[in-house]
Amino acid sequence: MLRFIVRRLIQAIPTLFILSLLVFAWLRSLPGGPAAALLGERQTAESIARLNAAMGLDQPIYVQYIKFLGRIFTGDFGTSTVSGDPVMAEIRRSFPATIELGLCALILAVLFGIPFGYLAARRRGSFFDNATVISTLVGVAIPVFFLGFLLKYIFANQFRLLPPSGRYAVGAPDITGFATLDGLLTGDLAATSDALLHLVLPAAALATIPFAVIVRITRASVLDVMDEDFVRTAESKGLTTPVIRRRHVLRNALLPVATTIGLQTGLLLAGAVLTEKVFVWRGLGWLLATGIEQRDYPRLQALILLAAGVYVLVNLLVDISYAIIDPRVRVGR
Amino acid sequence: MPLLDVRDLSVVFKRKGTAPFTAVDNVSFAVEPGQTVGLVGESGSGKSVTSLAVMGLLPKRGAHVTGSVNFDGTELLSLSMKELRNRRGRDLGMVFQDPMSSLNPVITVGRQISEVLQRHRGQDRKEADAGAVAMLDQVGIPDPARRVGEYPHQLSGGMRQRALIAIALACRPRLLIADEPTTALDVTIQAQILKLLADLVRGTETAMIMITHDLGVVAGLCDEVNVMYGGKIVERAERHRLFAEPRHPYTHGLLRSIPRLDAPRGEKLVPIKGSVVDNIPWEGGCAFAPRCPNALQRCRQVMPELEPEDARHLRCHNPVQPAAVAEGRAER
Numbered sequence: 025m026l027r028f029i030v031r032r033l034i035q036a037i038p039t040l041f042i043l044s045l046l047v048f049a050w051l052r053s054l055p056g057g058p059a060a061a062l063l064g065e066r067q068t069a070e071s072i073a074r075l076n077a078a079m080g081l082d083q084p085i086y087v088q089y090i091k092f093l094g095r096i097f098t099g100d101f102g103t104s105t106v107s108g109d110p111v112m113a114e115i116r117r118s119f120p121a122t123i124e125l126g127l128c129a130l131i132l133a134v135l136f137g138i139p140f141g142y143l144a145a146r147r148r149g150s151f152f153d154n155a156t157v158i159s160t161l162v163g164v165a166i167p168v169f170f171l172g173f174l175l176k177y178i179f180a181n182q183f184r185l186l187p188p189s190g191r192y193a194v195g196a197p198d199i200t201g202f203a204t205l206d207g208l209l210t211g212d213l214a215a216t217s218d219a220l221l222h223l224v225l226p227a228a229a230l231a232t233i234p235f236a237v238i239v240r241i242t243r244a245s246v247l248d249v250m251d252e253d254f255v256r257t258a259e260s261k262g263l264t265t266p267v268i269r270r271r272h273v274l275r276n277a278l279l280p281v282a283t284t285i286g287l288q289t290g291l292l293l294a295g296a297v298l299t300e301k302v303f304v305w306r307g308l309g310w311l312l313a314t315g316i317e318q319r320d321y322p323r324l325q326a327l328i329l330l331a332a333g334v335y336v337l338v339n340l341l342v343d344i345s346y347a348i349i350d351p352r353v354r355v356g357r
Numbered sequence: 358m359p360l361l362d363v364r365d366l367s368v369v370f371k372r373k374g375t376a377p378f379t380a381v382d383n384v385s386f387a388v389e390p391g392q393t394v395g396l397v398g399e400s401g402s403g404k405s406v407t408s409l410a411v412m413g414l415l416p417k418r419g420a421h422v423t424g425s426v427n428f429d430g431t432e433l434l435s436l437s438m439k440e441l442r443n444r445r446g447r448d449l450g451m452v453f454q455d456p457m458s459s460l461n462p463v464i465t466v467g468r469q470i471s472e473v474l475q476r477h478r479g480q481d482r483k484e485a486d487a488g489a490v491a492m493l494d495q496v497g498i499p500d501p502a503r504r505v506g507e508y509p510h511q512l513s514g515g516m517r518q519r520a521l522i523a524i525a526l527a528c529r530p531r532l533l534i535a536d537e538p539t540t541a542l543d544v545t546i547q548a549q550i551l552k553l554l555a556d557l558v559r560g561t562e563t564a565m566i567m568i569t570h571d572l573g574v575v576a577g578l579c580d581e582v583n584v585m586y587g588g589k590i591v592e593r594a595e596r597h598r599l600f601a602e603p604r605h606p607y608t609h610g611l612l613r614s615i616p617r618l619d620a621p622r623g624e625k626l627v628p629i630k631g632s633v634v635d636n637i638p639w640e641g642g643c644a645f646a647p648r649c650p651n652a653l654q655r656c657r658q659v660m661p662e663l664e665p666e667d668a669r670h671l672r673c674h675n676p677v678q679p680a681a682v683a684e685g686r687a688e689r
C-alpha cells in the first residue's frame with residue numbers, strides 16, 4: 025500500500041510541472057507582459073522598464089522560470105494589487121472558509137447521495153425511483169448561482185429560517201480559522217451552532233450537483249452489479265440479504281462512485297466561486313472572483329496553482345480509496 | 358424415495374410487450390442419493406433454467422414457475438424466501454459455468470468460502486477461515502494457506518473453478534448442481550475438473566446433477582442421462598444403454614456428432630442439421646420434426662408423450678430402431 029502511494033505521488037510530479045509551465049507561459053503572454061498587467065492603467069514606458077528590472081523580467085526566460093519555481097516553493101506569490109497584502113497571507117486567511125464550505129457540501133452530497141442512489145436501484149421503477157431520477161436531472165441542470173439565490177430568497181428572505189449570507193454573526197475568537205471548530209475549541213457552542221446555521225444554505229447550494237451526480241452513478245452502478253454472476257453465486261450460498269447487499273453488491277458498486285466523488289471534488293472548486301459570491305462567503309472563491317474583476321494577477325496565479333495542487337491531491341486520495349476497495353488495482357502492475 | 362423429485366416443472370418467461378416464452382416445459386426427473394444424473398442438450402434447451410428453478414434462483418419478476426420440486430420430502434417451490442436461504446448452500450450447492458464472473462472480484466477466495474461456513478455451520482470467523490483452507494486443499498489447490506488470502510484475479514481459470522467447487526461443497530450439501538462447469542476452461546483443465554468432481558462425490562451420499570451440452574462429459578460421470586430438447590425431456594436412460602443404443606433421433610444425432618473412442622476407425626462425424634428453434638412449437642407436433650430424419654406425417658400433427666419403452670423413457674413417434682443404430686455404424 026505504501027509503495028502504491030509513493031508511486032502515485034511520484035506520478036503526480038510531471039502533472040504539477042506542466043501546470044507550472046502553463047501558468048508561467050500564461051503570465052508571459054499577457055498584453056505588454058506581466059509588468060504592464062501589474063501596473064494596469066498607471067503604466068508608463070518607464071515604470072514598466074523599472075518593474076521589469078525589479079522583477080527580473082529582463083533576464084533570459086529560463087532563468088525567469090527557475091526563479092518563478094523558486095518563489096512557488098518558498099510560497100512567495102508577491103502582493104495582491106487589490107488589498108496590498110501578501111497573496112500568501114490572503115490565501116491563508118480565506119482557506120479555512122472554503123475548506124469548511126467544500127467539505128460540508130461534499131459530506132452532504134456523499135452522505136445523502138449514496139443511500140438515495142442505492143434505494144432507487146433497489147426499487148427500480150417505483151415512484152421513489154422515478155422521483156429520484158427526475159429530481160437529479162433537474163439538480164444537475166440547475167445553475168448554482170440561480171439555486172443559491174432561490175434558496176436564499178425562500179429560506180432567508182421569505183421565511184427567515186436561516187441567515188442569508190456571511191460565515192457568522194458573532195464569531196468565536198479566531199484560533200484555527202474554521203468557524204465551527206473555533207467555537208468548539210473555546211467551548212462557545214453558540215458560536216459553533218451559529219456558524220453551522222450560516223453553512224446550511226451555501227453548502228446545500230454547492231452540494232446539489234455532486235449530490236445529483238452521485239445518486240445517478242450509484243443507482244446505475246448498483247443496478248449493474250445486481251445482475252452480476254457473483255451476486256447469483258452469493259444467493260446460491262444462502263447468504264442473508266443484508267450480507268449480500270453489503271458485502272457483495274455495495275462494495276463492488278462503490279468503485280465507480282469513488283471515481284465520481286473525486287471528479288466532483290475537483291468541480292466543487294469551480295462551484296465554490298459562484299456559491300461564495302452569492303452568499304458573500306469570504307473564501308478562496310471570493311478571492312478569485314474579486315481577483316478576476318480587478319485583474320489581480322499575482323493573486324490569480326497563486327490561486328490557479330493552488331487549485332491544481334488540490335486537484336492532484338484529491339485524485340491521489342481517490343486512487344488510494346480505489347485501491348482500498350479494489351484489490352485488482354493494488355496488486356496489478 | 359428419491360432425494361430430489363422434479364414433477365411437471367414448467368418455467369414461462371413473461372415480459373410486458375413480448376409473447377410468453379416457455380423455456381422449460383413439463384419436465385419430470387428424479388435423483389437418488391449418491392446418484393449422478395446428466396441433463397444434456399443444445400444451447401437454449403432449458404438446462405440452466407431447470408437448475409435455477411430447482412435452486413429458486415430465477416428472477417422473481419417475469420419468471421413463472423409451476424409444478425413441483427420435492428427435496429427430501431420438502432416442497433421447495435412453496436418455501437418462503439427465508440426457508441429457502443436456509444437450504445441453499447447447506448443442502449443444495451451449485452457450481453456455475455463461468456468461474457471468473459461467478460466469483461466476487463473484491464473479496465478474497467478464502468472469505469468467499471468461509472462466509473458459507475459461518476452462515477450455515479454457525480462457526481466463528483476463525484474456525485471458518487481454517488475450514489476454508491481445508492476446503493481449498495480438498496479441491497486440489499496447492500499451498501492453500503497462501504491461496505485463501507488471494508483474490509480471484511490472482512488464480513488461474515482452473516483454480517477459480519476449483520474455488521467455486523469448494524464454495525459449493527463447503528457445507529457438504531446433499532445435492533450438487535454443476536451447470537456446464539468446464540465449458541469456459543481449456544480441454545486439459547476440463548478433464549481435471551471433471552475428475553475432481555467425480556472423486557468428490559464418488560462414495561459419498563452427495564447426489565449430483567451434471568448439466569452439459571457435451572455428451573463426452575456425461576459419458577464418464579453420469580449414472581443416468583436426461584436428454585432435453587426445446588424445454589422438454591425427449592429421452593432418459595441409464596448411461597450405458599443410452600450410449601450403446603440411442604433411440605431418440607435427437608440423441609442418435611448427438612452421438613453421431615461427437616468423436617468416440619469406441620467408434621470404428623475412419624468413422625465420420627455427422628452434425629445435426631439446423632438449430633433449436635426459438636419459440637418452442639411443441640403444441641400440435643414434435644418440435645424436432647423440422648430437423649428429424651425419421652419424421653412422419655403424424656409427427657407434425659400429434660405431440661409425442663414421454664413414455665416408458667425398451668428400458669428407458671422416450672418421446673418419439675418413430676424412434677431409431679436398435680438394428681438401425683448398428684447399421685448406421687456399419688454404413689460409415
Ligand SMILES: Nc1ncnc2c1ncn2[C@@H]1O[C@H](COP(=O)(O)OP(=O)(O)OP(=O)(O)O)[C@@H](O)[C@H]1O
Pocket residue numbers: 370378380398399400401402403404405406407416570
Ligand atoms: N431470464 C430470462 N428471461 C427470458 N428468457 C430467458 C431467461 N433465461 C433464459 N431464457 C431463455 O430460456 C431458454 C433456455 O435457456 P437456458 O439458459 O436454460 O438454456 P441452456 O440449455 O442452459 O443453454 P446453454 O447451453 O446456452 O447454457 C433460452 O432460449 C433463453 O433465451
Ligand code: SF4
Pocket residue numbers: 605606607643644645646647649650651652653656661672673674675676
Ligand atoms: S416424434 Fe417424429 S419428428 Fe419427433 S423425433 Fe420422433 S420421429 Fe422425429
Ligand SMILES: [Mg+2]
Pocket residue numbers: 404405406536537
Ligand atoms: Mg446454460
